[in-house]
Amino acid sequence: MKEITILSGKGGAGKTSIAAALASLARNAVFCDNDVDAADLHLILKPKIKETHPFDSGSLAFINQEECTNCGTCLEACRFEAIFTNSDGFPEINPYQCEGCLLCERLCPVGTIQTTQNRNNQWFISDTRFGLMVHAKMGPGEENSGKLVTRIREKAKELARENKAQFIINDGPPGIGCTAISSITGTNAVLLVIEPTVSGLHDAKRLVELVNSFKVSIYAIINKHDINLEFTATVARYLIDNNIPLVGKIPFSEMFVECMLSEKSLVEYAPNHPISLNLKTIWEKISKNSIH
Template sequence: MREIIVLSGKGGAGKTSVTAAFAALARDTVLCDLDVDAPDMHILLEPTGTRREPFVSGHLASIRAEACDGCGECAARCRFGAVTRTPDGRYAIVPGHCEGCKTCVVLCPRQAIDFTPRTCGWSAVSDTRFGPLVHARLDPGAENSGRLVALLRGKAKALAKARGLDMILCDGAPGIACPVVSSISGATLAVLVTEPTPSGSHDLTRVAKLCDHFRLPTAVIINKADLNPDEARRIEDFCADTGRPVLGRLPYSPDVVRAMTARLTLPEYGGPLAEAAAELWQAVVTLAAASRPQLQPL
C-alpha cells in the first residue's frame, strides 16, 4: 500500500490546492486530511455522510462541590492557575487552564477531585465525490495533535484495506512540528510544495531535512514559480545538490482563486493548470511506484 503525503514546511504555499487537485485525478484512493489544527480540505471536497467519533486524550480534573470543604490546598498547589474560588467559599477547576497534571487530585485531603478522560476533538470518515475522506479537528488549545494524526493514518489504512484500495493520499500539516512528524513515519513518498520566496526556500529546507531524518523519499513542486525566477532556480539548485527531483513548476494564476471560490479543484475548473496538475500527478504516481531513492545528506 502506497501512502503519499503532501507537505509544505509553511502555510500558504499551495499544499492543499495541490492535494485537492491530486484527489480529483486519483483513482482507488483513500483521502486523508492530517492538518488537525486547521483542516480545510473539506471546503473543496464537501464531504457527506460523515461518521464522527470523539477524540479522547489526556485527563481533566473536576472538583465535586458537595465534597469540597474549601481548604484551598488545590489552589495552593496548582502551578497553572486552573483552580478558582467560588462564591460559596469552595473551589472549582477552570477547564481551559487545567493541564491534567493530577497534582490536585493526589493532594486533595478530602479526595474531592475526579480525574476524568478529556474529549479533545473528533475524528471522522466521510464520503466525497473523489472517494472516502478521513479527517479530524482538534479543539482550540488542545494537545496531542500527533496522537490524533496517528489515529487518522490508522483509520485510513484500515479503510483502504477493507475496500481493497492500494493508495492513501494525505494533506499534511504546515511546519515541522508534532503533526508533521507523526505524518511522515513509514510513508511512501513526501511531495514538498514550495514557493519561490526566501521564506519558502527556508521552510522547504527544514521539512526536507526532517524527511531525510526519517529516510522518506521526497520530491518538490515549485508553486507560483514565475513570480521570482531567480529564487526558483535557487530551489532547483538545492534539490539537485541534495538528490531530490523537481517534479515541475506551477505558474501563478488567478484560476486558483476562481476555482476555490467555486469550490472546485483545478482539474474540475479546467484550463492550463488542470493540464499541469495532471502531469504532476502522473509523475508522483510513477515516483511512488519506484524503489526508494538514495538521498544525499544535507
C-alpha cells in the same frame, strides 16, 4: 498500496489546493486529511459523512468547590498555572490551560478534584466524489492532535486494504509539530510544497531535516514560482544540493481562489488550463515513476 503525504513548511504555500487537485486525478485512492487542527480539504471534496467516531483528547480537572477546604495545595503544585483564585476566593481550573496531568487530583487531601475525559473531538469516514475520505474535527485548544492523526491514518490504511485502493493521499499539516511527525511516520513518500520566499525556504529546510530523520523519500513542488524567479532558482539549487527531485513548478494564479469558491479542485474547474495539465504531469511522475 502507496501512501503519499503532502506537506509544507509553512501555512499558505498551497498544499491543500494541490492535494485536492491530486485527489481529483487519482484513481482508486483513499484520502485522509491529517491537518486535524485546521482541516480544510473538506471544503473542496465536500464529504458526505457515513460514520462519526469520538476521540478522547485528554483529561480535564474540575474542583468541587462545595467540598474544597481551600488549602492551596493545588494552586502551589500546578506548574501550568491552570489553577487560579476566583472571585469567591476558591481555587478554580482554567480548562484552556489545564494539561490533564492529574497531579492536582492526586495531591488534593480531601479528594475534591476529579478529572474527566475530554471528548470535544470527532473523526469521520465519508464518501466524496473521488472516493473514501477519513478526516477529523478538533475543538479549539484541544490536545493529542498527533495521536488523532495516527488514528485516522490507521483507518485510511484499513479502508484502502478493504477496497484494494492503489493509493492513500494524505493532506498533511504545515510545519514540523506533532501532527507533521505523525503524518510522516510510515508513509511511502512526502511531496513537499515550497513557496519561493525566504520564510518558505527556511521552513522547508526544517521540514526536510525532519523527514530525512525518518528516512522517507521526498519530492518537491515549487508553487507560485513566478512571484520571485530569482528566489525560485535559489530553491531549485537547494533541492539539487539535497538530492530532492523537483517534480514540477506551478505559477501564481487567481484561478485557485476561483475554484475554491466553486468548491472544486483546479483540475475540475478548468481541466484544460495549463496549470491543470501541469498538475496531471506532476501526478504521473509521482504515481508512476517517482515512488518505488
